[in-house]
Amino acid sequence: MNNKKQFVKEILDLITDNPSALTAEARDYFMKTFCPDPSTIKLTDAAKEILQVMQDRPELLWTSKGIGDILGKSGRSISGSMRKLVEIGYVEKASENPVSYKLTENGIDFKVD
Numbered sequence: 001m002n003n004k005k006q007f008v009k010e011i012l013d014l015i016t017d018n019p020s021a022l023t024a025e026a027r028d029y030f031m032k033t034f035c036p037d038p039s040t041i042k043l044t045d046a047a048k049e050i051l052q053v054m055q056d057r058p059e060l061l062w063t064s065k066g067i068g069d070i071l072g073k074s075g076r077s078i079s080g081s082m083r084k085l086v087e088i089g090y091v092e093k094a095s096e097n098p099v100s101y102k103l104t105e106n107g108i109d110f111k112v113d
Contacts, residue, residue, distance in 0.1 A: 008034045015027060015030075046077070048112050048113075050078060052112045053067050054107065055108065058107075064099070
């Protein structure tokens with residue numbers, strides 16, 4: 001688990017176990033900064049296209065190259081959007097070699113307009 005995810009998990013655990021561990025202001029700041037409401041996140045057109053491809057077959061593991069082939073783009077151009085989708089919790093890394101991704105529940109539930 002990367003450092004940011006570990007930090008967020010530990011603080012969320014702390015808040016859950018001991019709600020008075022942080023002031024209300026600190027808790028609100030933490031939640032707004034590290035746990036944004038997915039409905040307020042603006043996705044690029046490329047990210048929406050990626051989610052649409054992945055949602056069509058949510059049971060699959062996807063590579064950037066595989067998605068790029070479907071969309072007629074390079075794997076490299078897809079990789080940047082994939083990192084952002086991982087960061088906001090719509091996609092998670094499933095394996096390292098080759099790097100593959102799968103949708104999270106948030107990614108499955110996201111309505112691509």
